[in-house]
Amino acid sequence: MNAPAHFPKPRLLIVEDDEGLQRQLRWAYDDYEVLVASDRNAAVDLVRSAEPAVVTLDLGLPPDPDGVTEGFAALETILTLKPDTKVIVASGHGARESALRAIASGAYDFYQKPVDIDQLGLIVRRAFQLHELEGENRRLESKVGEDRTVLGSMITAAPEMTKVARTIERVANTDVSVMLLGASGTGKELLARGVHRTSRRRGGGFVAINCAAIPENLLEAELFGYEKGAFTGAIKTTEGKIELAHGGTLFLDEVGDIPLPLQVKLLRFLQERVIERIGGRRPIPVDTRIVCATHQNLEEMIAAGSFREDLYYRLAEIVVRIPSLAERHGDPALLAKHFLARFAAEMNPQVKGFAPGALSAIENWSWPGNVRELENRLKRAVIMADGKLITAEDLDLAAPAADGLPVNLKAARETADRAVIRKALAQTDGNISGAAKLLGISRPTLYDLLKQYGLQA
Ligand SMILES: Nc1ncnc2c1ncn2[C@@H]1O[C@H](COP(=O)(O)OP(=O)(O)OP(=O)(O)O)[C@@H](O)[C@H]1O
Ligand SMILES: [Mg+2]
Structure with a gap:
């Protein structure tokens, strides 16, 4: 060439x-x-x-x-x-x-x-x-300004998230196992696909299995496959997900939900890189890259004896923590515009944008369900909208006054205070002294504010 x-x-x-x-x-x-x-x-x-x-x-x-x-x-x-x-x-x-x-x-x-x-x-x-x-x-x-896509399909403009994407780009090409930790709806699956797509295995398959969604007694057959006649109902030899991921990437979603006996089998596969189908006698070599995800606290599970530590270290050669949506500055509004454009095109082309106040309501919401919640609220709002503009009410978010401004400066300050206090408390796991330090105020002042805003636990 x-x-x-x-x-x-x-x-x-x-x-x-x-x-x-x-x-x-x-x-x-x-x-x-x-x-x-x-x-x-x-x-x-x-x-x-x-x-x-x-x-x-x-x-x-x-x-x-x-x-x-x-x-x-x-x-x-x-x-x-x-x-x-x-x-x-x-x-x-x-x-x-x-x-x-x-x-x-x-x-x-x-x-x-x-x-x-x-x-x-x-x-x-x-x-x-x-x-x-x-x-x-x-x-x-730099031309389109607001269209910020990383890893092919993730939209973000937040440094907290671009850092995550960069880490993934860096490790994608190695074969190290990647563990994605994040609350529900933060984009774990999307990132797992990102690992696959940026890796040299992208020509192979991306095979996902949700270990929480499959009944315990079927999970082994799903993962490892079975030979014809291995058990009643095994009418033909069937490859498991691990085998299907040969040459590609295996995404073990909700890996914390794998029962202990199966953890042992999975560990053996990770150590030896061969599997045996249920009822099979022949070891089958499988070359696949492992990405896994969970919203559970695996360290706690290890301490409690419900997750094997040796398996954890095999799965977690690189650990990527995914920030919650509320921690990604500017992303709620950016993603809201993206979803509005997409759903309007798909389902209700008369919708053209946001009414005054809607975007600030979006920025001020705490998004406990992360991107998935945002996506769902926008989908519903676009479907239900009567007019051209989506309002805060359409999104079911507490709306500020109709002109898009909070009632007064005091209210605006209060909203900002609440948001930043909640964030500081989240970062310090509810430790008041720690949060006060982060906020640069004294402990008693933070206590007063918590009382004043009704934020105490
Ligand atoms: N940064 C992003 N840009 C665009 N879409 C996103 C982004 N993050 C998540 N999504 C979309 O939000 C939804 C939830 O993402 P995904 O399924 O990857 O999250 P998850 O962490 O696996 O969630 P769950 O815990 O619910 O399984 C999907 O429809 C996904 O396409
Ligand atoms: Mg998921």
Whole structure:
């Protein structure tokens, strides 16, 4: 695949101190303009002057060729200078740990040494594609202003959530297991699909199973499959969800609801990567990436003996906590506009927007059911709306006065106070001294406010 001559070739920087390998790599990439650096300073200079889109970085560089200090220092500087650079790090024999650490610090991917040129070539090509795609997205975003999509389908403009998306982009390409923790309706399933879609397994299937929705006695057959005749009713051999996810991603939703005996079986699969169907004798190897989610407190369950700690660590190589909707600044209104446009187009095209006051009612609501609640309220409101504009009443949200303004400044302050106090209390798990500290007021003052606003437990 040669780049057309009139386009400048994309730039690749190879940071590698082994000259033989330098030459070999240079050869492998005639689609790119290849630059080579043998140490950190030379690499950083080239990043400044040539702004390569993709960098392959050997972590062991002089003066510390057997360690990783120079490599990590280079990684950090490169990403500070040009955060959109895709850095692919080389990890020596069995140095998975430093590779994962590099990814956590913002590297795009890693490859094992000794180098497999074909495999590295693929990683490099994907890195260029992603870089180009992201650049395009940024250009589009700055054009349409409010359409903020991350991971292909998540709408957000909140730093709390873009951070989550970035973490997911970083780990997507590794095969580490990802555990998504979030209250109901925060977007766990959407994020799980995001992991799959950004991973190199996206050509394979995304297989989801909700462990809470399937009766305990059927869950084993759902997960592991069964041979014909294994039990009454097993009229034909059936593959389980795990097997179906071969080559793709397996999403174990509500993983906290897997009963203990099945946890043991699942653990065995995660350790050995083979399954046996119920009634089967043949071990079947399965290569799949595991993403799981739960709204339960697994640490408490582990302490209570209802969730196995060893299974937890297999499932939770990376833990991603998803903020509640109320914690994502600006997102309730942004998402409300998105859902209004979507449902209006699908179900009631006469609806054109929000009446005065509706958006501030949306911003002030606490959204205990998160995005799912917002989606449902908008759907209902759009279906029921008589006019062109959705009002706070249509959304069933306590409305401020008809002109969209609170009654007076005192009321506005009170609303703001309540919201921020509730948030501080949530962050400190109801600890009054802690919340007072966060709010920069004294404990007695916070007590007075709690009384005044009727917020005591
Ligand atoms: N950031 C977002 N942008 C657009 N739609 C979203 C976003 N987050 C969630 N949704 C939508 O909200 C609904 C709930 O999301 P999802 O099912 O992923 O949440 P969940 O955490 O799995 O919820 P539950 O605990 O109820 O299973 C879905 O219809 C999803 O498409
Ligand atoms: Mg879900």
